[in-house]
Amino acid sequence: MAKARVKVPKKAKKGEIITIKTLIKHKMQRATKDKKTGKPIPRNIIHTFEAKFNGKPFLIGEWDTGVSANPYCAFTHRVNESGEYEFVWKDDAGQTYTAKAKIEVA
Amino acid sequence: MNEVRIKVIDRREFLVTSGAAIAALTALTSGALARETKDPTKLLQEITGGAAPTEGKVKLEMPEIAENGATVPVKVSVDSPMTDKDYCESVTLIATKNPSVYVCAFKFTPDSGKAWVSTRIRMAQTQEVWAVAKMSDGKFYIGKTTVKVTIGGCGG
Amino acid sequence: MFRKRYRMGGIALSALGTLVMAGVFTLGAGGASACEECKGKYEVDGKKSGYLYSTPATQAIQDDDFTNPGFLWVERGRQLWAKKEGEANKSCKDCHGEPEKLRGVFPTYPKFDPKTKKLINIEQRINRCRTEQMKAKAWKWESDELLSMTTLVGYVSRGMPVNVKVDGPAKPFFEKGKAFYFQRRGQLDMACKHCHIDFPGQYIRADLLSEGRAGGAFPLYRLKWQKLGSLHRRFRGCNKQVRAKPYKAGSDEYVNLELYVKWRSNGLPVEVPAVRR
Numbered sequence: 390m391a392k393a394r395v396k397v398p399k400k401a402k403k404g405e406i407i408t409i410k411t412l413i414k415h416k417m418q419r420a421t422k423d424k425k426t427g428k429p430i431p432r433n434i435i436h437t438f439e440a441k442f443n444g445k446p447f448l449i450g451e452w453d454t455g456v457s458a459n460p461y462c463a464f465t466h467r468v469n470e471s472g473e474y475e476f477v478w479k480d481d482a483g484q485t486y487t488a489k490a491k492i493e494v495a
Numbered sequence: 496m497n498e499v500r501i502k503v504i505d506r507r508e509f510l511v512t513s514g515a516a517i518a519a520l521t522a523l524t525s526g527a528l529a530r531e532t533k534d535p536t537k538l539l540q541e542i543t544g545g546a547a548p549t550e551g552k553v554k555l556e557m558p559e560i561a562e563n564g565a566t567v568p569v570k571v572s573v574d575s576p577m578t579d580k581d582y583c584e585s586v587t588l589i590a591t592k593n594p595s596v597y598v599c600a601f602k603f604t605p606d607s608g609k610a611w612v613s614t615r616i617r618m619a620q621t622q623e624v625w626a627v628a629k630m631s632d633g634k635f636y637i638g639k640t641t642v643k644v645t646i647g648g649c650g651g
Numbered sequence: 652m653f654r655k656r657y658r659m660g661g662i663a664l665s666a667l668g669t670l671v672m673a674g675v676f677t678l679g680a681g682g683a684s685a686c687e688e689c690k691g692k693y694e695v696d697g698k699k700s701g702y703l704y705s706t707p708a709t710q711a712i713q714d715d716d717f718t719n720p721g722f723l724w725v726e727r728g729r730q731l732w733a734k735k736e737g738e739a740n741k742s743c744k745d746c747h748g749e750p751e752k753l754r755g756v757f758p759t760y761p762k763f764d765p766k767t768k769k770l771i772n773i774e775q776r777i778n779r780c781r782t783e784q785m786k787a788k789a790w791k792w793e794s795d796e797l798l799s800m801t802t803l804v805g806y807v808s809r810g811m812p813v814n815v816k817v818d819g820p821a822k823p824f825f826e827k828g829k830a831f832y833f834q835r836r837g838q839l840d841m842a843c844k845h846c847h848i849d850f851p852g853q854y855i856r857a858d859l860l861s862e863g864r865a866g867g868a869f870p871l872y873r874l875k876w877q878k879l880g881s882l883h884r885r886f887r888g889c890n891k892q893v894r895a896k897p898y899k900a901g902s903d904e905y906v907n908l909e910l911y912v913k914w915r916s917n918g919l920p921v922e923v924p925a926v927r928r
Contacts, residue, residue, distance in 0.1 A: 455598030562928035
């Protein structure tokens with residue numbers, strides 16, 4: 390299920406620095422207690438975000454509970470060749486979410 | 496050109512590889528995650544290995560007043576040429592009065608093109624936010640800003 | 652205590668034309684921060700959308716469809732749109748084609764429903780499709796599914812003016828909704844109108860009061876909720892704040908109130924999914 394949205398330009402010039410925007414649906418749950426039952430709710434946040442181009446990571450985010458729910462993250466990349474981006478989000482529950490996007494260098 | 500310049504390392508490994516000053520601190524904290532700290536100065540020292548960061552080079556853009564602390568936009572940029580020889584390695588956001596002051600860190604590579612990131616963070620109250628940049632030459636820079644968080648009213 | 656201060660404040664206001672209220676309502680700068688272009692878009696016939704009562708930082712989140720987290724629900728809505736469900740094994744798409752075909756539907760709800768002889772709002776209309784056409788279970792109020800579908804149906808009418816009808820068979824329900832709006836309730840003994848007609852543009856403690864013309868905005872992404880939510884959830888919040896017992900989401904009381912609130916928003920553009928503090 391596509392929980393993530395990514396925005397990558399389809400084309401770029403060689404050497405161009407492009408802006409990439411990412412958004413993912415996630416509660417970023419802090420460790421807390423249920424208001425009614427008092428039962429503990431374990432922490433479940435996305436702790437690692439990784440942006441790769443042609444398999445090579447160029448940006449890593451190490452997040453904690455201070456990152457807002459439904460994390461938004463925008464960053465840049467210098468494009469030297471055509472290829473594919475892969476974005477990976479990993480949470481405490483062991484879930485990994487990925488999104489991919491292609492770019493063509495004219 | 497194909498080498499992977501960054502890899503995910505855990506805090507312990509990071510501390511061990513970050514010099515003697517840190518090693519001493521590691522002993523003090525028994526390797527506990529510095530992320531858990533409520534003391535922003537302590538966290539800053541762990542990041543810099545005790546060195547005092549220079550003010551400047553780091554631009555931290557946040558609203559003066561946040562309507563709700565749950566989602567506060569932040570843009571950080573570090574003045575760096577981002578070449579293979581001279582680039583910004585990482586930037587760490589510290590919310591000085593949050594229950595957990597470590598918010599997030601971003602690691603860059605020269606391929607990042609710019610040491611720039613835009614995200615949204617949680618702020619428990621009105622406070623100063625720090626952005627600490629580590630450069631490839633081992634120097635540290637810091638940028639600070641204050642955000643007023645409005646609490647109370649008819650939140651509903 | 653609050654009530655007393657409030658009433659005293661009311662007198663001061665009418666007598667002096669200025670606010671001398673014991674820190675309850677203070678003068679704010681409603682809409683002052685918005686750009687001129689936005690003002691035209693979000694202010695129609697002197698009616699101001701809540702957008703103009705948001706700070707530039709919050710407006711900016713809404714302005715860019717990518718930074719706006721509400722679009723996560725729009726996309727989920729699109730997935731659900733094509734999903735076959737129920738005994739009839741039908742999807743929304745099977746009957747309606749693309750969601751864009753429903754452009755113009757959202758701004759006209761709630762409306763009179765001849766079948767039940769009362770009002771029906773858009774959430775209830777979606778669920779009727781599910782139970783009657785798809786033979787599927789109705790979605791629960793405030794469930795991710797119902798919010799997503801409502802948001803999608805709202806989104807395809809974005810930019811169109813809210814246009815609810817309050818005459819004919821809808822009139823008695825409109826009158827009930829209006830009466831609700833002016834009825835004092837709760838320990839604080841306040842009606843909707845005390846904030847949203849009498850004091851928009853002023854602060855109640857730290858919050859800037861809007862005109863409550865929410866008809867084109869909900870479901871919206873609320874920074875406080877850190878998720879998307881319905882207009883009825885907001886009604887419940889407001890009612891709780893004046894320490895009244897809230898009604899159930901989807902209750903007749905709130906659907907009638909919804910018609911009145913949407914009528915107050917007639918002419919303002921649909922902004923779904925809007926972003927507010």
